[in-house]
Amino acid sequence: MQLLQLLGLGLAALTAPAAAHTWIECVSTTVPNLDAARSSPGTVLPNNVCSGYPRNKALDGNWIDESTFYSWNLNHPDTNPNGLACNPTQTNQYPPGKPMTTAKPGATLMMRFWGNGHSSYPYGLPPNKDPGLVRIYWKGAKEQEITSKSELTGANWLPGAQANFSGNSIWRRLPDGRPDDIANYMQFTLPADMENGRHMMVFAWAGERGFLNNGPGWKETDYNNEWVNTYTTCFDVMVEGSGHQGPSAGSGGSGGDGGAADMCSSTPCRRGGMSSAACTGGSCPPCRYRKADGVDCYEYKDGKCPFGNAFDCLLNKQV
Numbered sequence: 001m002q003l004l005q006l007l008g009l010g011l012a013a014l015t016a017p018a019a020a021h022t023w024i025e026c027v028s029t030t031v032p033n034l035d036a037a038r039s040s041p042g043t044v045l046p047n048n049v050c051s052g053y054p055r056n057k058a059l060d061g062n063w064i065d066e067s068t069f070y071s072w073n074l075n076h077p078d079t080n081p082n083g084l085a086c087n088p089t090q091t092n093q094y095p096p097g098k099p100m101t102t103a104k105p106g107a108t109l110m111m112r113f114w115g116n117g118h119s120s121y122p123y124g125l126p127p128n129k130d131p132g133l134v135r136i137y138w139k140g141a142k143e144q145e146i147t148s149k150s151e152l153t154g155a156n157w158l159p160g161a162q163a164n165f166s167g168n169s170i171w172r173r174l175p176d177g178r179p180d181d182i183a184n185y186m187q188f189t190l191p192a193d194m195e196n197g198r199h200m201m202v203f204a205w206a207g208e209r210g211f212l213n214n215g216p217g218w219k220e221t222d223y224n225n226e227w228v229n230t231y232t233t234c235f236d237v238m239v240e241g242s243g244h245q246g247p248s249a250g251s252g253g254s255g256g257d258g259g260a261a262d263m264c265s266s267t268p269c270r271r272g273g274m275s276s277a278a279c280t281g282g283s284c285p286p287c288r289y290r291k292a293d294g295v296d297c298y299e300y301k302d303g304k305c306p307f308g309n310a311f312d313c314l315l316n317k318q319v
């Protein structure tokens with residue numbers, strides 16, 4: 001029942017471009033039979049043993065309830081008009097039996113999130129859609145909260161915590177051709193110089209290509225500016241056993257402006273999306289949207305860019 005429901009809802013939901021989504025099921029999981037589950041997908045199910053949960057994990061295991069409650073659509077102008085980083089239901093609470101993650105500095109943890117039809121590249125929904133990236137943000141010190149989505153940048157990146165959405169997933173193809181995403185995992189390592197205390201973090205799925213570029217010499221281990229964060233889940237890690245005091249030395253680095261200056265000043269764009277109405281630089285409307293074949297630009301509507309995932313050349317930032 002659960003599986004059919006899941007697939008039915010996934011297919012229906014994913015026909016609308018804004019509805020693709022994911023969230024963390026578990027921040028710190030161990031899977032004793034991981035190798036067997038990986039080599040016999042669907043025949044051997046992974047035995048996920050969770051010891052640390054995302055914030056306020058009040059619901060458990062019902063895919064539909066969870067997706068309504070936990071999945072936070074960052075860029076929807078109607079449901080997130082104030083640009084919050086976390087779903088307002090995700091306050092810093094941990095219900096009985098669903099504790100916060102506890103770890104030592106330097107520990108490597110494995111997170112589990114949902115695939116929702118995007119885990120397989122060839123058979124995903126839709127087929128051959130690049131599923132993008134998953135990554136983690138943190139302010140580099142205890143008791144520091146990320147509140148705004150504008151803080152989800154390279155400057156607040158948990159160093160190294162960025163992976164292909166489907167890179168470490170278990171999935172199979174059902175006889176009728178639909179994908180069955182069994183589990184998605186991401187490993188991340190806590191910096192060695194974290195001080196004891198509660199460290200707030202944000203998991204993001206960067207599921208759309210955005211406006212910015214990665215600079216020359218960019219490596220896969222660097223923060224990736226090309227992908228835009230689309231959905232988040234918030235969590236905390238209680239660090240214990242550290243000898244370090246004070247903020248940590250490093251975030252992932254800023255990643256520069258990702259080519260924003262060029263895109264606002266010298267790259268042509270199509271006014272209102274019409275190729276017959278090309279313009280360049282300051283004479284163009286401020287809201288830029290990267291498309292496969294170029295850049296569209298639109299005027300503000302009600303004082304802001306009309307669609308999500310824009311680069312606002314007046315504010316000089318991704319909105």
Ligand SMILES: *[C@@H]1O[C@H](CO)[C@@H](O)[C@H](O)[C@H]1NC(C)=O
Pocket residue numbers: 121130131132133164165166167
């Ligand atoms: C993720 O992996 C798939 C399959 O290898 C690949 O096609 C895709 O480009 C990767 N995406 C990113 C953002 O690295």
